Amino acid sequence: MAKFRRFIFKIIIYIAIAGLIIGGVWWGYKLYKKTSEVEGEIEKVTVSKGDIEVKFNDIGEVFPKNIIDVNSKVSGRIEELFIVEGKKVKKGERLAIIQPGQSEADKFIPIDVLASISGTVMCCESKGYYDEAAMARVGQRITGASNSSSPSCLMRIGNFNEMLVKLKVSEMEVFKLRAGMPVKIFIDALGHQIFQGRISMISPQADKDNRSGIKTFRVEAGINKYNKFLRPGITARVEAIMDSKKDILIMPLTGLFEEYGVNFAYLHIPGGKAKKVFIKTGLRGVRNIEILSGLKEKDEVYTDKPLNLEKSDDKM
Numbered sequence: 001m002a003k004f005r006r007f008i009f010k011i012i013i014y015i016a017i018a019g020l021i022i023g024g025v026w027w028g029y030k031l032y033k034k035t036s037e038v039e040g041e042i043e044k045v046t047v048s049k050g051d052i053e054v055k056f057n058d059i060g061e062v063f064p065k066n067i068i069d070v071n072s073k074v075s076g077r078i079e080e081l082f083i084v085e086g087k088k089v090k091k092g093e094r095l096a097i098i099q100p101g102q103s104e105a106d107k108f109i110p111i112d113v114l115a116s117i118s119g120t121v122m123c124c125e126s127k128g129y130y131d132e133a134a135m136a137r138v139g140q141r142i143t144g145a146s147n148s149s150s151p152s153c154l155m156r157i158g159n160f161n162e163m164l165v166k167l168k169v170s171e172m173e174v175f176k177l178r179a180g181m182p183v184k185i186f187i188d189a190l191g192h193q194i195f196q197g198r199i200s201m202i203s204p205q206a207d208k209d210n211r212s213g214i215k216t217f218r219v220e221a222g223i224n225k226y227n228k229f230l231r232p233g234i235t236a237r238v239e240a241i242m243d244s245k246k247d248i249l250i251m252p253l254t255g256l257f258e259e260y261g262v263n264f265a266y267l268h269i270p271g272g273k274a275k276k277v278f279i280k281t282g283l284r285g286v287r288n289i290e291i292l293s294g295l296k297e298k299d300e301v302y303t304d305k306p307l308n309l310e311k312s313d314d315k316m
Helices: 002-041
Strands: 044-046 048-070 076-081 094-100 111-114 119-122 155-170 182-187 193-202 215-223 235-252 257-259 262-267 275-278 280-284 288-293 300-302
Touching: 044 235, 048 119, 048 215, 048 280, 048 288, 155 193, 155 235, 182 215, 235 280
Parallel strands: none
Antiparallel strands: 044 300, 048 155, 048 235, 076 094, 094 111, 119 155, 155 215, 182 193, 182 235, 193 215, 235 288, 257 262, 262 275, 262 300, 280 288
């Protein structure tokens, strides 16, 4: 009877061991399947031959190259205005008459205000967020240049024969630019017309926005060709090609990883574990990056860290 009990006990132990083994295999299989399914869901991108362009893009506004504020030399009251906004005037043309003095009792000789350049009459620039651009009015009292370092603006005159785009470029982007660099200027309001131009001015110092604290540099891009439809204030997009390479080894940026200043990728190994490979990169575009070493054409890399990853010593 004791022998029979021991026999039954051994059978139970063997069954338990077999159950553990089968359970372990099943669990391992489920884990492998789950891992495989997860990795199968991770997108892969392919290393290939292609071209890369590094571009500068920014948004600005069109302005006349030559534009001035019209002021009176003397303080007083505007007696007459001979022009309206949008009128074309010639240099030396009479624009307004100013009656000097602080009141009607002052009997000074009226002074003419003349156009110092030829161009189109425009409103004065607004001084604040809530101020609208405007021209002076008959009867308005003004401050002259002889009495103040900030005389009243009567109007502006701009010569539309030469136009440029004014930009406010971030301190991270301004160092990509140089004076004389050719640019393309896109004017969407004119049916996506493209104008050729060049960087004509880069401010040597930054302007700081008091509200946001953001620093920008004033940059101007001259438009090469006259177009009668160009108007001040029109939005323009300026584009410049900084560098380019053709028929090089490239990889989508989604496959690139970086840690401690070192670039790497997770290489897909068909039928095996994924491998972490260190790579050297070159020119970087908007979507792709140049591969100098570490990968070859037609290699596939993951866009996220795979679970089934070969152990690595993480050394170059």
